[in-house]
Amino acid sequence: GDLAGSFSPKEFVPAKEDYIKVYEAVAKRLEENEDYDDGSYGPVLVRLAWHASGTYDVETKTGGSNGATMRFQPESDHGANAGLKAARDFLEPVKAKFPWITYSDLWTLAGVCAFQQMGGPTIPWRPGRADSDISACTPDGRLPDATKEQKHLRAIFGRMGFNDQEIVALSGAHALGRCHTDRSGFDGPWTHSPTMLTNDFYRLLVDEKWNWRKWNGPAQYEDKSKTLMMLPTDMALVKDKEFKKYVEKYAKDQDAFFKDFSDVICKLFELGVPFKQEERWSFKVVEKPGS
Ligand code: ZEM
Incomplete structure (x- = not known):
């Protein structure tokens, strides 16, 4: 050429x-x-x-x-x-x-x-x-619909190529951030530290008592303190026996969660990227000034 x-x-x-x-x-x-x-x-x-x-x-x-x-x-x-x-x-x-x-x-x-x-x-x-x-x-x-249950999660994530363990590991990202009424319609954070990645999403799923929130918004769960939330798809991870095995594992073992989370992210x-480069790089955390 x-x-x-x-x-x-x-x-x-x-x-x-x-x-x-x-x-x-x-x-x-x-x-x-x-x-x-x-x-x-x-x-x-x-x-x-x-x-x-x-x-x-x-x-x-x-x-x-x-x-x-x-x-x-x-x-x-x-x-x-x-x-x-x-x-x-x-x-x-x-x-x-x-x-x-x-x-x-x-x-x-x-x-x-x-x-x-x-x-x-x-x-x-x-x-x-x-x-x-x-x-x-x-x-x-x-993309997944938060109003649905385990069958939907398996269909959506199965289409991407993920298995049960990977679905549960990916979901731990909900330790981060929050729902916004002007974006998804849902409301509130999943954990008390929404800017720190921890295994708290799993711990809260297992340890807290979750009830339907009574409000005019879409159906979601709230904890006893009414400060935290779970989506119907989040609760499906403890309603389903196969998913729950992994929720319990990650709730007990943050290292196991972090290892599997790194792999699955x-x-x-x-997904679907035609890489020419085989080598993957690891980036160093940038420390905050004063820490
Ligand atoms: Zn989410 N997610 N997600 N998620 N998500 C929201 C927010 C965030 C689902 C879902 O419907 C929603 C994964 C999986 C799934 C994050 C990361 C990851 C919100 C709230 C909804 C409704 C949006 C808003 O109102 O701002 C459903 C049904 C999922 C299926 C399991 C996976 C996988 C994620 C990453 C690996 C994050 C970080 C947020 C918080 C965003 C923010 O602005 O704070």
């Missing part, structure tokens, strides 16, 4: 140190706005990376983090993605500073950064995602 036309010796080829700079730029800004939610953009960045990745379909090999098609309507307007503009907008200045990174690599790397900076395990990551155009947008309905963020 004729390479002369396409090859430019001046073209910037990013190396690991360049991705480290992107990780650090995200990390340093996570808590820049103390009025945003619980003081960190970490949880909503995690949700962005998950919703970008969780559209994957193993059968047709469509969807997944490759493409970053949530930039476009109709995918940006899918009900499940309500509120994720906050995360996409947060990352725009980072994209402007490092224009060589693709949106799809940036969104997943920001997810890794958010998990790690919020006390989670190291999540190996590698670059290689390319941005697609609007024609690659996925159909609505690929790495897998989630790589």
